Amino acid sequence: MNATSTPAGVIWDITYACPLRCSHCYSESGRRPSPQPTTRQLLRMADAFLSLRPRQIVITGGEPLLVPGLFDVAARFSDAGVPVTLYTSGWRVDRPLARELLRAFPTVAVSLDGATAEVHDRIRGRALSYARATNTLRLLDEASRGMREQGAAPGAFGVDVAVMRSNLHQIETFCTTVAPRFPELGHLVYTLTLPAGLAGREGFADHELLDDEQARWLTGPHWLEHLQSLAPAGLRVAVEDHQRQMTHPDDVAQGRIVPLMRVAPDGGVHAMPVYEGTVGSVLDEPPLVLWERAVARWSDPFVVRTLAPVKTMRDWAEAVRLIDYHFGSPADRARIDRRPAFPV
């Protein structure tokens, strides 16, 4: 068995429904129809993922909390002992739901893209989204503390920041001002925004994606040390750079790809996590067959020809547009054609 014979992890966009309208949304959620599989179909998909023995499953979207059957899925993964991280915008979480989330999911990550309402709401495209996300963090904090006080393990939750130019000036503020408000917070992860989905459209790289120097600076070890020194004691701070998800031919040749399977709400398996274009659905075919088809795409002549010359974030955004258009379905292409250039 080699390193890519099965995926190390599964990223499941469990729905494309979402109340927010983020400028950088990788899945273009809230602006496209979202299939709504039945709970039985969701469980079939969950079983398909489990058959691949992934080390980690990420449930994202869209807003997963809109999906009926989400907690059945969580129970299925929990019974199998596979760690799951649930991502939410925190738009609609009340006290009972906060408790339920921490009990059902090993990790809950709330997306927060601004350290202030002004920045977060602008990026997220909806007024009050900062107030709602931070209220969710407060409720998770309270629920986690309650679990600890009852002698149970505290719930694990954290903040995930998609870093782009609009919030780069607030990087330290997340550590100094936001994190101390939630004493139970376990992690604060900064993730460099990639040119996927809406973040790959015309103009986005020029205005919002970090340029290559900014990306190098943020992912350097000294900067991480600095951020950790600003954060409350016990909070884990990380900076994640997923540029290997470009699937650059050099990385493929040298085995430097982290093999991840990204799955759409209808069970469609993306050939490559960052790009449009699927290779079939886990509801129709064995997941291992689909995975092998996906891995073959990494060496497709069009992919190699398009990605080989990529050197900069801007080049990559251009390559994403070409690959998405080439491998996307007619519906994908029509959706891509409708994307407004950034800024709108």
Ligand code: SF4
């Ligand atoms: S909250 Fe997430 S899924 Fe919804 S629009 Fe924003 S990035 Fe997309």
